[in-house]
Amino acid sequence: MKKYLLPAFVMLSFFLSSCDQNRIFELNQDLENNSWPIAAIQEFKFEVKDTSKKYAIYFNVRNAVSYEYYNLYMKHTLLGPDGNMLSTNLHELYLMDKKSGKPLGDGAGDIFDHQVLALKDQTFAQPGTYTIKLQQYMRRDPLPGIMAVGVRVETQE
Template sequence: MMHTFAFRRLLWALLLLPLVACDPNRIYETNIDLPDYAWSVQNKPVFEFEIQDTTQLYDVYFNVRNASAYGYYNLYMRHTLSGPDGLPVSQLLHHMILMDPKTGEPRGKGTGDIFDHQFLALPKQRFDQAGTYKIVLEQYMRQDVLPGIMAVGVRVATVDGKNADAQ
């Protein structure tokens, strides 16, 4: 089991390396593998990133990796974004479609039975304070444990060619 876990983690890193190496707009991207490839309601991954430029607009994406054995076509996820002062900046419920509801065909990119998705969760986000921001992700489905959700992550990128004055 550990050998398979290490291999999949290495494969994930190798697949993402070309994407993140060529992206000058990316300021942060981290993915967290979930224990036993299942997302429990008690497991609330935390992502921390630095914002230096408060005049820039940012796109915040959520990454989801699922196995084809995941039992639903969608995923409800809630985020809580806190600023450097620890106060909440935003809290939203997101509805993400992982598979076509009618055909069951997986969406996202993948090979075999593993699929990666990237959802634009917070477009053109403005961060008013420089410092460390924190995003907490929670699965918000009716089932306490979601087998087949293998990893979740957060990506923050500058909005290409647009700053706060261009909005």
């Protein structure tokens, strides 16, 4: 029976990786003590090689069900390879239904994951390493119940 586990695992890994051909970058960073201080700006660096394509940038958030708010205000700053700011914006992400308080996203038990499209049809003028910085913009500092944040960049068809 054990001799079939390795080939099955390899096949499953190949199948799962082939479903994600558009992804060029994805990284999630755990937050210390499951809280996000305003000063703890999360930084992500990703490489863009093909400037002829359009890209989609998603924000990933993992929260505990004990998170006290239905939304999360988050600011992004996108920097080019030369360090110049390309864009900055304040985003409102909905983590729970406004009326019922029911958690949104994928999850089980008391942990929920969200992937929210933040920047659509993003173009990059030059190849190189880009940086995106995320900062929580809620009134509470630190913000408890946020366990991890991340960024996913993929090509658009």
